[in-house]
Amino acid sequence: MTRTLRLAGSVLVVTAVIELYRLLPVNSTTVALSLLLAILFLSAQWGLAEAAVASVVGTVGLDYYFLPPVGTLIMEPQSWVALLAFLATAFTASKLSANARRRAAEADSRRVETERLYALVQAMMLTGGASKTLREFVHRVVREFGSTAAAFYYRATDEVVRSGPESAVATEHDLRVAAELDGVRVDYARGLALAPVRLGSRPLGSLAMVAPLPSAQTIQAVADLVALTIEKARALEEAGHAEAARQSEAFRSAMLDALAHDIKTPLTSIIAAVTSLLGSAPAGERELLSIIHESADRLNRMAAEVMAMARVEAGKLHLETQPVAVGDLLHAVLAELAPRLSGRPVSTRIADRLPAALADPELIRQALKQLVENAANYSPPGSAISLSAEAKNAKILVRVADRGPGIQENERILIFDKFFRGRQHRYETTGTGMGLAIAKGIVEAHGERIWVESERGQGAVFSFTLPAAPEVPQP
Amino acid sequence: MSHGRILVVDDDPQIRRVMRATLVSHGYEVIEARDGEAALAEIGREAPNLVLLDMNMPGLSGLETCRALRATSDVPVIILTVRESEKDKVAALDAGADDYVTKPFGIEELLARIRAALRRSAASPDAGPRAFSCPGLEIDFETRRVSAQGRDVRLTPKEFDLLRHLVAHAGRPVTHRELLQAVWGPDYGDEPEYLRVFVNQVRKKIEPNPARPQYVLTEPWVGYRFEPGK
Numbered sequence: 001m002t003r004t005l006r007l008a009g010s011v012l013v014v015t016a017v018i019e020l021y022r023l024l025p026v027n028s029t030t031v032a033l034s035l036l037l038a039i040l041f042l043s044a045q046w047g048l049a050e051a052a053v054a055s056v057v058g059t060v061g062l063d064y065y066f067l068p069p070v071g072t073l074i075m076e077p078q079s080w081v082a083l084l085a086f087l088a089t090a091f092t093a094s095k096l097s098a099n100a101r102r103r104a105a106e107a108d109s110r111r112v113e114t115e116r117l118y119a120l121v122q123a124m125m126l127t128g129g130a131s132k133t134l135r136e137f138v139h140r141v142v143r144e145f146g147s148t149a150a151a152f153y154y155r156a157t158d159e160v161v162r163s164g165p166e167s168a169v170a171t172e173h174d175l176r177v178a179a180e181l182d183g184v185r186v187d188y189a190r191g192l193a194l195a196p197v198r199l200g201s202r203p204l205g206s207l208a209m210v211a212p213l214p215s216a217q218t219i220q221a222v223a224d225l226v227a228l229t230i231e232k233a234r235a236l237e238e239a240g241h242a243e244a245a246r247q248s249e250a251f252r253s254a255m256l257d258a259l260a261h262d263i264k265t266p267l268t269s270i271i272a273a274v275t276s277l278l279g280s281a282p283a284g285e286r287e288l289l290s291i292i293h294e295s296a297d298r299l300n301r302m303a304a305e306v307m308a309m310a311r312v313e314a315g316k317l318h319l320e321t322q323p324v325a326v327g328d329l330l331h332a333v334l335a336e337l338a339p340r341l342s343g344r345p346v347s348t349r350i351a352d353r354l355p356a357a358l359a360d361p362e363l364i365r366q367a368l369k370q371l372v373e374n375a376a377n378y379s380p381p382g383s384a385i386s387l388s389a390e391a392k393n394a395k396i397l398v399r400v401a402d403r404g405p406g407i408q409e410n411e412r413i414l415i416f417d418k419f420f421r422g423r424q425h426r427y428e429t430t431g432t433g434m435g436l437a438i439a440k441g442i443v444e445a446h447g448e449r450i451w452v453e454s455e456r457g458q459g460a461v462f463s464f465t466l467p468a469a470p471e472v473p474q475p
Numbered sequence: 476m477s478h479g480r481i482l483v484v485d486d487d488p489q490i491r492r493v494m495r496a497t498l499v500s501h502g503y504e505v506i507e508a509r510d511g512e513a514a515l516a517e518i519g520r521e522a523p524n525l526v527l528l529d530m531n532m533p534g535l536s537g538l539e540t541c542r543a544l545r546a547t548s549d550v551p552v553i554i555l556t557v558r559e560s561e562k563d564k565v566a567a568l569d570a571g572a573d574d575y576v577t578k579p580f581g582i583e584e585l586l587a588r589i590r591a592a593l594r595r596s597a598a599s600p601d602a603g604p605r606a607f608s609c610p611g612l613e614i615d616f617e618t619r620r621v622s623a624q625g626r627d628v629r630l631t632p633k634e635f636d637l638l639r640h641l642v643a644h645a646g647r648p649v650t651h652r653e654l655l656q657a658v659w660g661p662d663y664g665d666e667p668e669y670l671r672v673f674v675n676q677v678r679k680k681i682e683p684n685p686a687r688p689q690y691v692l693t694e695p696w697v698g699y700r701f702e703p704g705k
Contacts, residue, residue, distance in 0.1 A: 264557045264578050264579060265487045265489075265490065265578075266489065267578075267579045268487075268490055268555075268578040268579040268580070269487070269489040269490050269492075269493045270579070271579035271580065271581065272490070272493045272494070272497065272579070272580065272581075272582050272585070273493045273496075273497075275581040275582040275583060276493070276496070276497040276500070276582040279582065279583065280500075296579070297579075300579055323668055325668070325671050328671065328693055328695070329695070331686075331693070332693060332695040348686075356668060361561070361695070361696050362561055362696065365695065
């Protein structure tokens, strides 16, 4: 209904009231109160202007037809009071009803925006990776909220995702600045809203929407939603990567096991056959059979070292830690290496009441074996090797000392590198050059440290630490 | 005369050839099986005195085969395993194997294990000897007296039970779990550190040099093995 029509209508209503009472025998107070009611109705229904016009017309009619002297328009004090009452009613009632109408309209648009947000949430549940999700998101925002365009700035990759060319209103500079804002900023002149996107206090980026705009609260809600969506997508991606890494590691491990079996199977036949022959061979053949036996043994050790190194290099040695009696471990290693240590004085010094170490026993035994073999390889035959274990600063300190030529200072760091060999030994030794690298990888996988101390001509001392296990009560 | 009939179970034909050649030359009869199913059939048909069982076979694994044959047979089983995981060895013993040998192995080591296993099976350990003696060590199970290097030693009841269980399975590795359950009871099994303390006590009492034991030997990460002195 147009305003003119409504104005005419309000004049009509007031005139109708006045004409009605002209036919009935009523006093002027009844007429005034009836007019007041009509004006109240008009102001609530149509607004202040209509009610004001009705007030003026009503006052004139009241004065002219009902207030003495009847038939004249003198505007006595009574008329002025009536006009004042009419106008006050018109003003107050129209204000109140306008408020009520506005609230209703707001509630309605809030409801619509909530429905759109809900649609957006549902749409975002389904999407996959982070960048795909963001592209999908800006399009969804445009579609659901009827904005002209939307853009999202992703701080992690410094990347802007736009719904289309219309979003150029929001420059990259705007978006970068918006990421640092505290709340939604609406630029009415440019028809642009910018909101920071953050998860907790962590800024993830910013969101821009081009008019028509939803309310600031809704824009904030959209920004919060995009933060959650990014986080969800990122978490999903990470979980996917972790799963892929786990699978590839499992695959590598399975390959290595298969390789171990494949190499060791023919070696088993060779060694079983040659040791069988050695038992009954005439002296002339024993030397040649011994060479086969020793070479097969060496091949076996090399295969084991290659596999150990591959596992260390795969990055994540799978530790199965348990309390380990380091003293037993030292003796077990020496027993295992006894043939290679024959003719050497070997001493062990285990501290009294040495606490158990918390370590993976198989891996630590392998590391220790590498150190003892290294000591045997790089010191003269017949020279002493000594092993010790003691508690130090809540850790177990293990040392392997030899009486070899020692290690030059500039080689002390390099010595733990794969394939590194001291200059003077480059052409002498028989190992793979991986032993110390394996030992280092194993010790570091325990979160501990390995190092070497050496004086020229005084031998070398390799040391590493292990965490001490918590005390266990005896039964 | 045959020293015994040995069933060799391995999927690798070369290993079966080496085993046959070697074992036959040492006076054993040899039967072969290429997988677990065939092994179970041969055990029913040929009644071997000992089984050499490869751990890692396609189809029925060594462990599964071992468990399956234990359901019907007490034949000594020696598992042949690639030195990869000590867990595998414990699993083999827990599956009912008598012993294990890591590949690659020297033939003398294997022959020694075979002799020990056949000896144990002939002696029927379940009957429980009343006394045990070997050079340097005498044990009377009835009076619970132990004498080492000619001197009487006093063992606590737990130490004595531990030694008795190891001696009853002389030459065979006994897992931590088995030993704990035999000495402390069925609720135990995951506390190998208890054993270390008691084994060290026993060694101090019976070994001439406890730092280099000759009777009670450590099988790293698996358990302990009693070796009669020579």
